[in-house]
Amino acid sequence: MGYFAKGDKMTAVLKIGGILLLASSLVAQTAAPAKKAARKPASSSAADIQALKDAVAAQQQQIQTLQQQLQQTNQQLQQSSDQYQKTQQQLQQAQQSASDAQQKASAL
DSSP: OOSSOHHHHHHHHHHHHHHHHHHHHHHHHHSOOOOOOOOOOHHHHHHHHHHHHHHHHHHHHHHHHHHHHHHHHHHHHHHHHHHHHHHHHHHHHHHHHHHHHHHHHHHO
């Protein structure tokens, strides 16, 4: 039936198992050990915190500048809108005056 006798199968299985066990042991031994996290001195942490505070302050200044620019842009937009409405009113008045003049001219 099979290529091996009953005792040969068991021996082959044990040999393969032993080889796999040895191979996994070697791999485990040669694997690099996990590095421990290096601790920074407390002064370095304080410097990091100060750098973060400075970065936040700089960003807040940028936000304030951008808010001022946005406010100026909104004011300019409002002025443009007001000017547009004024121009439209003047145009309507000019058209009405022209229409009135044309009616008077045709009535003559």
